[in-house]
Amino acid sequence: MFFQQLINGLTTGSAYALIALGYTMIYGILGLINFAQGEIYMCGAFVAVLLLATGKVNFITAFAAGMGSAALLGVVLERVAFRPLRGAHPLVPLISAIGASIFLQSLALLLFGPNNRPFPVQFEFHTITVGDVVISALQGAILLAALILMALLMLFVRYTRYGKAIVACALDRDTARLMGINVDRMVALTFLIGSALSGAAGIMMAIYYNATYPRMGLLPGLKAFSAAILGGVGNIPGAILGGLLLGVAESLGAGYLSSGYKDAIAFVILILVLLIRPQGILKGKGH
Amino acid sequence: MTAYILHLAIMAGIYIILTISLNLIIGYAGQVSLGHAAFYGIGAYVSTLAALNWGLPFPVALVLAILLAGACGLALGLPTLRLKEDYLAIVTLGFGVIVDLILLNLDITGGPDGIGGIPAPVFFGVSFRAKPLYLILVGLMVLFTLVLTLRLVHSYHGRALRAIRDHEVTAQVMGVNTPAYKIAVFTLAAGLAGLAGSLYAHYISFINPETFGLHTSILVLSMVILGGMGSIVGSLLGAVTLTVVPELFRRFHDYQDLAYGALLVALLIWRPQGLLGGGKMSLKFITRRE
Numbered sequence: 001m002f003f004q005q006l007i008n009g010l011t012t013g014s015a016y017a018l019i020a021l022g023y024t025m026i027y028g029i030l031g032l033i034n035f036a037q038g039e040i041y042m043c044g045a046f047v048a049v050l051l052l053a054t055g056k057v058n059f060i061t062a063f064a065a066g067m068g069s070a071a072l073l074g075v076v077l078e079r080v081a082f083r084p085l086r087g088a089h090p091l092v093p094l095i096s097a098i099g100a101s102i103f104l105q106s107l108a109l110l111l112f113g114p115n116n117r118p119f120p121v122q123f124e125f126h127t128i129t130v131g132d133v134v135i136s137a138l139q140g141a142i143l144l145a146a147l148i149l150m151a152l153l154m155l156f157v158r159y160t161r162y163g164k165a166i167v168a169c170a171l172d173r174d175t176a177r178l179m180g181i182n183v184d185r186m187v188a189l190t191f192l193i194g195s196a197l198s199g200a201a202g203i204m205m206a207i208y209y210n211a212t213y214p215r216m217g218l219l220p221g222l223k224a225f226s227a228a229i230l231g232g233v234g235n236i237p238g239a240i241l242g243g244l245l246l247g248v249a250e251s252l253g254a255g256y257l258s259s260g261y262k263d264a265i266a267f268v269i270l271i272l273v274l275l276i277r278p279q280g281i282l283k284g285k286g287h
Numbered sequence: 288m289t290a291y292i293l294h295l296a297i298m299a300g301i302y303i304i305l306t307i308s309l310n311l312i313i314g315y316a317g318q319v320s321l322g323h324a325a326f327y328g329i330g331a332y333v334s335t336l337a338a339l340n341w342g343l344p345f346p347v348a349l350v351l352a353i354l355l356a357g358a359c360g361l362a363l364g365l366p367t368l369r370l371k372e373d374y375l376a377i378v379t380l381g382f383g384v385i386v387d388l389i390l391l392n393l394d395i396t397g398g399p400d401g402i403g404g405i406p407a408p409v410f411f412g413v414s415f416r417a418k419p420l421y422l423i424l425v426g427l428m429v430l431f432t433l434v435l436t437l438r439l440v441h442s443y444h445g446r447a448l449r450a451i452r453d454h455e456v457t458a459q460v461m462g463v464n465t466p467a468y469k470i471a472v473f474t475l476a477a478g479l480a481g482l483a484g485s486l487y488a489h490y491i492s493f494i495n496p497e498t499f500g501l502h503t504s505i506l507v508l509s510m511v512i513l514g515g516m517g518s519i520v521g522s523l524l525g526a527v528t529l530t531v532v533p534e535l536f537r538r539f540h541d542y543q544d545l546a547y548g549a550l551l552v553a554l555l556i557w558r559p560q561g562l563l564g565g566g567k568m569s570l571k572f573i574t575r576r577e
Contacts, residue, residue: 033373084556092555094319094373099551102505106544225377260392267381274374275366
């Protein structure tokens with residue numbers, strides 16, 4: 001039971017971690033919560049599912065297209081809802097992001113209807129049984145894919161010119177500008193990368209739960225934000241750690257306490273973290 | 288037709304109380320609450336249970352609703368209001384989800400089916416079931432809220448709040464206890480939302496968790512932004528407009544949330560002082576660039 005819940009928790013936790021990375025990177029560079037992150041996650045899932053449903057594209061192409069459209073949506077969002085408001089009172093972009101999130105959610109509801117869509121491709125996954133723990137290869141694949149994406153991001157941030165430029169902007173935007181870094185382009189790049197990761201998470205969870213629907217991004221988005229806070233906002237390894245921990249805590253809580261209150265666990269953790277250690281496990285900058 | 292207009296007027300009155308209370312948080316304390324409907328719901332459920340299960344008279348149920356909603360606001364505000372403004376938005380949103388889950392899972396709240404048969408208020412043997420009488424009751428409560436908030440906003444405390452909103456560090460340097468002020472305003476606003484919830488429950492006489500979800504929180508937020516952040520009169524106009532206009536466009540009901548979302552973004556970009564808040568009601572802090 002314990003190990004089973006642990007594996008389930010790590011699987012959903014890897015999706016939270018991918019979304020939390022988007023939150024953390026954008027928070028790091030702009031000091032702003034992108035409330036529409038959950039809708040970007042939903043967009044990735046919908047594009048992949050709709051493309052696959054046509055039966056004309058293979059899985060890899062659909063996955064890439066889903067990530068690509070999520071990334072595009074993120075960049076457009078930055079241009080429309082955030083850039084015009086840069087420099088205003090912090091309340092203003094926050095409310096604007098909430099508006100964008102509501103807009104996208106209702107747009108998806110109008111375009112695609114409220115019903116769940118199953119994932120169009122059936123995978124034949126083997127299950128491995130160790131003792132009384134059942135691990136499906138799907139869970140393994142999701143975890144592996146998430147870890148690869150996270151590793152790529154860490155390498156990108158640490159070793160490439162653009163990655164270092166993003167870090168420089170996050171540390172001090174004005175100094176970065178003086179050093180000749182195009183801050184606007186780096187902000188757009190951050191939105192692009194963060195949104196692509198969220199899109200990937202959306203597709204993975206669409207496969208895992210076999211459900212894609214307009215409001216699918218609401219709860220994972222909020223929980224991923226809790227994960228980002230838990231790990232320390234603005235801290236990339238922190239977001240990964242926070243996401244995985246939150247997924248496990250939620251899964252164990254649902255297994256041992258009460259499944260009816262599963263969705264409340266993340267917020268209870270959030271409030272506790274804010275009370276006890278507002279800077280998060282690994283120290284973040286947002287407090 | 289008269290009954291329909293009376294119904295709209297009563298609902299507008301309830302929304303005015305909600306909008307003004309949220310505006311205290313946004314326009315005066317400079318914070319965002321996305322769980323305002325949860326306090327509204329707590330007020331409605333507490334008042335209902337007090338009247339139905341314990342047989343308490345309406346005024347006692349009303350006061351209980353205000354106190355309990357306020358207490359929840361205090362409990363939520365204490366850990367979060369000391370931090371940056373974004374945290375409150377997420378925590379209140381999460382609080383809304385938690386309250387929704389509790390209402391759906393408890394036996395005493397009737398789960399998703401809700402509770403029906405809530406009695407109308409009775410004063411001195413007179414039942415306020417009739418719409419004109421209820422409108423008078425709601426009108427008095429709106430007046431009470433207006434007087435309370437206008438007095439607050441124009442007092443020493445109101446000036447302290449505006450100072451916090453405009454520049455928190457400066458306010459602190461001038462000796463304003465900023466966390467205490469923010470927590471006090473948040474508690475007051477939660478209590479007022481509880482008042483609105485009680486009025487709603489005893490008017491409609493049936494409540495279920497659906498009414499008190501995120502949709503309502505967003506609706507009230509839209510009313511505040513439309514009327515203008517930090518303008519009490521603007522809140523009045525915003526609440527009335529967004530109660531009446533959707534009724535005129537009933538056919539486009541499906542597009543309502545879409546419109547609210549677009550409205551929020553568009554207003555903040557082009558008219559951050561609110562559509563109805565003119566020059567005098569505008570807030571310089573919103574448009575000022577640092």
